[in-house]
Amino acid sequence: DTGVSQDPRHKITKRGQNVTFRCDPISEHNRLYWYRQTLGQGPEFLTYFQNEAQLEKSRLLSDRFSAERPKGSFSTLEIQRTEQGDSAMYLCASSSWGTSGSEQYFGPGTRLTVT
Amino acid sequence: LAKTTQPISMDSYEGQEVNITCSHNNIATNDYITWYQQFPSQGPRFIIQGYKTKVTNEVASLFIPADRKSSTLSLPRVSLSDTAVYYCLVGLRDSGYSTLTFGKGTMLLVSP
Numbered sequence: 001d002t003g004v005s006q007d008p009r010h011k012i013t014k015r016g017q018n019v020t021f022r023c024d025p026i027s028e029h030n031r032l033y034w035y036r037q038t039l040g041q042g043p044e045f046l047t048y049f050q051n052e053a054q055l056e057k058s059r060l061l062s063d064r065f066s067a068e069r070p071k072g073s074f075s076t077l078e079i080q081r082t083e084q085g086d087s088a089m090y091l092c093a094s095s096s097w098g099t100s101g102s103e104q105y106f107g108p109g110t111r112l113t114v115t
Numbered sequence: 116l117a118k119t120t121q122p123i124s125m126d127s128y129e130g131q132e133v134n135i136t137c138s139h140n141n142i143a144t145n146d147y148i149t150w151y152q153q154f155p156s157q158g159p160r161f162i163i164q165g166y167k168t169k170v171t172n173e174v175a176s177l178f179i180p181a182d183r184k185s186s187t188l189s190l191p192r193v194s195l196s197d198t199a200v201y202y203c204l205v206g207l208r209d210s211g212y213s214t215l216t217f218g219k220g221t222m223l224l225v226s227p
Binding site: 004033035040041042043044045091092093102103104105106107108109111 | 147149156157158159160161164202204206215216217218219220
Protein backbone atom coordinates (compact mmCIF):
# COMPACT_ATOMS: atom_id res chain seq x y z
CA ASP A 1 0.00 0.00 0.00
CA THR A 2 1.59 3.28 -1.08
CA GLY A 3 -0.94 5.61 0.54
CA VAL A 4 -0.48 7.92 3.51
CA SER A 5 -0.04 6.02 6.75
CA GLN A 6 -0.42 7.21 10.32
CA ASP A 7 0.60 5.67 13.59
CA PRO A 8 -0.93 4.94 16.00
CA ARG A 9 -4.51 4.69 14.80
CA HIS A 10 -5.86 5.17 18.31
CA LYS A 11 -4.36 6.74 21.40
CA ILE A 12 -5.89 7.06 24.85
CA THR A 13 -4.00 9.21 27.29
CA LYS A 14 -4.55 10.94 30.58
CA ARG A 15 -4.78 14.67 30.84
CA GLY A 16 -1.38 16.24 31.25
CA GLN A 17 0.54 13.55 29.38
CA ASN A 18 2.47 14.12 26.19
CA VAL A 19 1.63 12.26 22.99
CA THR A 20 3.35 11.97 19.62
CA PHE A 21 1.84 10.91 16.33
CA ARG A 22 3.64 9.89 13.18
CA CYS A 23 2.70 10.39 9.55
CA ASP A 24 4.35 8.76 6.55
CA PRO A 25 3.28 10.52 3.35
CA ILE A 26 3.23 9.12 -0.14
CA SER A 27 6.92 8.79 -0.95
CA GLU A 28 7.19 11.22 -3.84
CA HIS A 29 5.05 13.92 -2.20
CA ASN A 30 6.94 16.93 -0.94
CA ARG A 31 3.99 18.68 0.72
CA LEU A 32 2.62 17.46 4.04
CA TYR A 33 -0.31 18.77 6.06
CA TRP A 34 -1.79 18.15 9.49
CA TYR A 35 -5.49 18.62 10.21
CA ARG A 36 -7.67 18.08 13.24
CA GLN A 37 -11.25 16.88 13.08
CA THR A 38 -13.83 16.77 15.86
CA LEU A 39 -17.13 14.95 15.75
CA GLY A 40 -19.60 16.41 13.30
CA GLN A 41 -17.15 18.93 11.89
CA GLY A 42 -14.97 19.00 8.84
CA PRO A 43 -11.21 18.81 9.21
CA GLU A 44 -9.43 21.98 10.37
CA PHE A 45 -5.99 22.88 9.07
CA LEU A 46 -3.17 22.87 11.63
CA THR A 47 0.13 23.13 9.81
CA TYR A 48 1.90 22.60 6.49
CA PHE A 49 5.37 21.47 5.41
CA GLN A 50 7.09 21.76 2.11
CA ASN A 51 9.93 19.28 2.29
CA GLU A 52 11.42 19.85 5.76
CA ALA A 53 10.33 23.47 6.08
CA GLN A 54 7.25 24.29 8.14
CA LEU A 55 5.72 27.11 6.12
CA GLU A 56 2.32 27.65 7.65
CA LYS A 57 0.77 27.24 11.09
CA SER A 58 -2.83 27.81 12.05
CA ARG A 59 -3.62 29.79 15.17
CA LEU A 60 -5.29 26.57 16.28
CA LEU A 61 -1.79 25.23 16.80
CA SER A 62 -1.10 26.40 20.34
CA ASP A 63 2.37 26.35 21.83
CA ARG A 64 1.61 22.92 23.28
CA PHE A 65 1.63 21.56 19.76
CA SER A 66 4.79 21.04 17.74
CA ALA A 67 5.30 19.40 14.39
CA GLU A 68 8.48 18.33 12.65
CA ARG A 69 9.50 16.85 9.36
CA PRO A 70 13.23 16.43 9.88
CA LYS A 71 14.29 14.90 6.59
CA GLY A 72 11.42 15.94 4.41
CA SER A 73 9.88 12.49 4.61
CA PHE A 74 7.84 11.41 7.63
CA SER A 75 6.42 13.93 10.08
CA THR A 76 5.60 13.90 13.77
CA LEU A 77 3.01 15.90 15.67
CA GLU A 78 3.54 16.20 19.41
CA ILE A 79 1.03 17.49 21.90
CA GLN A 80 2.40 18.38 25.31
CA ARG A 81 0.34 18.52 28.51
CA THR A 82 -2.74 17.18 26.78
CA GLU A 83 -6.14 18.60 27.65
CA GLN A 84 -9.57 17.05 27.20
CA GLY A 85 -10.24 19.55 24.43
CA ASP A 86 -7.44 17.95 22.43
CA SER A 87 -9.57 14.84 21.93
CA ALA A 88 -10.08 14.60 18.19
CA MET A 89 -9.04 12.80 15.04
CA TYR A 90 -5.66 14.02 13.79
CA LEU A 91 -5.32 13.68 10.05
CA CYS A 92 -2.25 13.87 7.90
CA ALA A 93 -2.32 14.56 4.18
CA SER A 94 0.25 14.90 1.44
CA SER A 95 0.38 16.25 -2.06
CA SER A 96 2.84 16.55 -4.87
CA TRP A 97 4.45 19.72 -6.17
CA GLY A 98 3.30 19.00 -9.66
CA THR A 99 -0.36 18.54 -8.89
CA SER A 100 -3.11 20.78 -7.65
CA GLY A 101 -2.49 21.96 -4.11
CA SER A 102 -6.12 21.27 -3.36
CA GLU A 103 -5.81 17.60 -4.35
CA GLN A 104 -4.53 16.12 -1.14
CA TYR A 105 -4.24 12.50 -0.10
CA PHE A 106 -5.28 11.83 3.45
CA GLY A 107 -4.23 9.13 5.85
CA PRO A 108 -6.64 7.19 8.05
CA GLY A 109 -6.03 9.47 11.01
CA THR A 110 -5.07 9.02 14.64
CA ARG A 111 -7.96 9.20 17.06
CA LEU A 112 -6.87 10.77 20.34
CA THR A 113 -8.92 10.44 23.50
CA VAL A 114 -7.81 12.43 26.53
CA THR A 115 -9.34 11.23 29.78
CA LEU B 116 -11.74 32.34 1.29
CA ALA B 117 -15.13 31.88 -0.34
CA LYS B 118 -17.71 30.45 2.04
CA THR B 119 -19.71 27.45 0.91
CA THR B 120 -23.21 26.35 1.84
CA GLN B 121 -24.47 22.83 1.29
CA PRO B 122 -27.32 20.75 2.73
CA ILE B 123 -26.59 19.10 6.04
CA SER B 124 -27.99 15.76 4.94
CA MET B 125 -29.58 13.92 2.02
CA ASP B 126 -31.27 10.55 1.69
CA SER B 127 -31.35 8.33 -1.38
CA TYR B 128 -31.91 4.74 -2.45
CA GLU B 129 -29.61 2.38 -4.24
CA GLY B 130 -29.51 2.86 -7.98
CA GLN B 131 -30.67 6.46 -7.92
CA GLU B 132 -28.74 9.47 -9.13
CA VAL B 133 -27.83 11.89 -6.37
CA ASN B 134 -27.15 15.57 -6.89
CA ILE B 135 -25.61 17.61 -4.09
CA THR B 136 -25.60 21.35 -4.66
CA CYS B 137 -23.16 23.74 -3.07
CA SER B 138 -23.57 27.52 -3.00
CA HIS B 139 -20.50 29.75 -3.16
CA ASN B 140 -21.74 33.24 -3.94
CA ASN B 141 -18.43 34.94 -3.20
CA ILE B 142 -16.25 32.73 -5.36
CA ALA B 143 -13.24 34.58 -6.75
CA THR B 144 -12.10 34.57 -10.34
CA ASN B 145 -9.15 32.26 -9.69
CA ASP B 146 -10.97 29.88 -7.36
CA TYR B 147 -11.56 26.24 -8.23
CA ILE B 148 -14.28 24.02 -6.82
CA THR B 149 -13.22 20.76 -5.23
CA TRP B 150 -15.24 17.95 -3.68
CA TYR B 151 -14.08 15.44 -1.10
CA GLN B 152 -15.75 12.31 0.26
CA GLN B 153 -15.25 11.00 3.78
CA PHE B 154 -16.28 7.65 5.21
CA PRO B 155 -16.52 7.15 8.98
CA SER B 156 -13.15 6.74 10.67
CA GLN B 157 -11.26 7.52 7.46
CA GLY B 158 -9.58 10.58 6.06
CA PRO B 159 -11.28 12.55 3.27
CA ARG B 160 -10.77 11.41 -0.29
CA PHE B 161 -10.49 13.73 -3.30
CA ILE B 162 -13.36 13.13 -5.72
CA ILE B 163 -13.34 15.82 -8.39
CA GLN B 164 -12.30 19.37 -9.15
CA GLY B 165 -13.47 21.90 -11.70
CA TYR B 166 -13.46 25.55 -12.73
CA LYS B 167 -16.43 25.91 -15.07
CA THR B 168 -18.98 23.98 -17.14
CA LYS B 169 -18.78 20.23 -16.60
CA VAL B 170 -16.13 17.83 -15.40
CA THR B 171 -16.57 14.08 -15.36
CA ASN B 172 -14.43 11.28 -14.04
CA GLU B 173 -14.97 7.64 -13.22
CA VAL B 174 -16.59 8.50 -9.89
CA ALA B 175 -18.73 11.59 -10.39
CA SER B 176 -19.64 14.59 -12.48
CA LEU B 177 -19.36 18.21 -11.46
CA PHE B 178 -21.65 20.80 -13.00
CA ILE B 179 -20.77 24.47 -12.70
CA PRO B 180 -23.04 27.15 -14.20
CA ALA B 181 -21.68 30.15 -16.02
CA ASP B 182 -21.90 32.48 -13.00
CA ARG B 183 -20.01 29.90 -10.88
CA LYS B 184 -21.97 30.86 -7.78
CA SER B 185 -22.97 27.27 -7.23
CA SER B 186 -21.92 23.80 -8.24
CA THR B 187 -23.55 20.38 -8.27
CA LEU B 188 -21.86 17.09 -7.56
CA SER B 189 -23.65 14.28 -9.36
CA LEU B 190 -23.23 10.67 -8.29
CA PRO B 191 -24.76 8.24 -10.80
CA ARG B 192 -26.54 5.12 -9.57
CA VAL B 193 -25.45 5.28 -5.95
CA SER B 194 -24.86 2.18 -3.89
CA LEU B 195 -24.83 1.59 -0.15
CA SER B 196 -21.09 2.18 -0.16
CA ASP B 197 -21.62 5.77 -1.27
CA THR B 198 -22.98 6.57 2.19
CA ALA B 199 -20.52 9.20 3.38
CA VAL B 200 -20.02 12.88 4.08
CA TYR B 201 -19.37 15.02 1.01
CA TYR B 202 -17.49 18.30 1.32
CA CYS B 203 -17.52 21.17 -1.15
CA LEU B 204 -14.45 23.42 -1.04
CA VAL B 205 -13.59 26.56 -2.94
CA GLY B 206 -10.12 27.99 -3.28
CA LEU B 207 -7.04 28.40 -5.37
CA ARG B 208 -5.99 25.38 -7.34
CA ASP B 209 -2.33 26.13 -7.17
CA SER B 210 -1.19 28.72 -4.72
CA GLY B 211 2.06 26.91 -4.09
CA TYR B 212 0.12 25.02 -1.49
CA SER B 213 -3.44 24.92 -0.36
CA THR B 214 -4.79 24.87 3.15
CA LEU B 215 -8.14 23.24 2.61
CA THR B 216 -11.08 24.83 4.40
CA PHE B 217 -13.77 22.27 5.08
CA GLY B 218 -17.31 23.07 6.18
CA LYS B 219 -19.60 20.56 7.85
CA GLY B 220 -20.35 18.79 4.61
CA THR B 221 -23.42 16.88 3.45
CA MET B 222 -24.17 13.53 5.04
CA LEU B 223 -25.51 11.26 2.29
CA LEU B 224 -27.37 8.18 3.46
CA VAL B 225 -28.09 5.55 0.83
CA SER B 226 -30.69 2.97 1.75
CA PRO B 227 -31.51 -0.39 0.12
